[in-house]
Amino acid sequence: MAQELDIDINRISYQPETPGLTPQMISLTCNIPERGGPIPVDKHQLLQIMKEKVEFFHPGMSRHISECVLLENGQVGSYLFRASTDNGCRALKLALSVRCFQSVKHYEISWDGIEFKFGMGTFNSVDELLEHFSNYPVIGGDSGALTMLKFPYPRSIDETNIYDEIKVHAEWKNTDEAGDFSTSLPTPSILSIASKEGYLTKIGRVRKNWKLRWFVCLKMQLAYYDGKGDSKPIRKIDLKTANACDRIVNDKPHCFSLSTEQRTFLFQANSDAEAGDWVKLLKWKIANKN
Secondary structure, three states, X not given: OOOOOOOXXXXXXXXXXXXXXXOOOOOOOOOOOOOOOXXXXXXXXXXXXXXXXXXXXXXXXXXXXXXXXXXXXXXOOEEEEEEEOOOOOOOXXXXXXXXXXXXXXXXXXXXXXXXXXXXXXXXXXXXXXXXXXXXXXXXXOOOOOEEEOOEEOOOOOOOOOOOOOOOOOOOOOOOOOOOOHHHHOOOHHHHOOOOEEEEEEEEOOOOOOEEEEEEEEEOOEEEEEOOOOOOOOOEEEEHHHEEEEEEOOOOOOOEEEEEEOOOEEEEEOOOHHHHHHHHHHHHHHHHOOO
């Protein structure tokens, strides 16, 4: 079972019996000779090395697929590497996708051809980067939650080679009714997960006092709970009814609002960056709800 983490980092305990990186996963070397310093590796070399040696590197996986896989099949602390393209840029970037409590978070692993930068660490080789992940790193942001990276999600997973036999096969539409196949595909935004979770302070509708709540945004729903780990939310906000999300100037810092057909919600985040992330996500969902 996944280990529940408290905010107090001193209480975190490591479990040696927990599956982590295998020796095969950390045996990667770039075979760069020492000739007065490291020799840059181009993106094509890096991609090939990662494909051949890193079992939890998923080169063709998108952000959407990573969220589907980790939410459905992972557990708290499951993670994977994937190739990331930033706004159509052809340069290879690496992304780390992590299954948190009720969402999937994504982090960039920057690489300049010589060294990697992840979080607060710099790694001079792929070996050093993988060695770091073999030590169960703990990461967290302004959301107020920590996650221990314990379960690398492998690229190759065996499944049974069984196919069902078709006994009935017919077309529902006739020739006159049939249209362009592309028109029957669902709108991509409907299938989008775009998950996020974390603590926000919310002002009450009646008593007008601020209370700390645990928020989870999943698909077109924003739910908040009395605390992290609660199974029943206090309320679920249907984002299909939302029409605006904006930063606001208040007597409290890092505030923003979410307006729906029924009411306007006021929130306070832990930092300006965290508030900006929430606003960016909610604005995107509002703009793509149809």
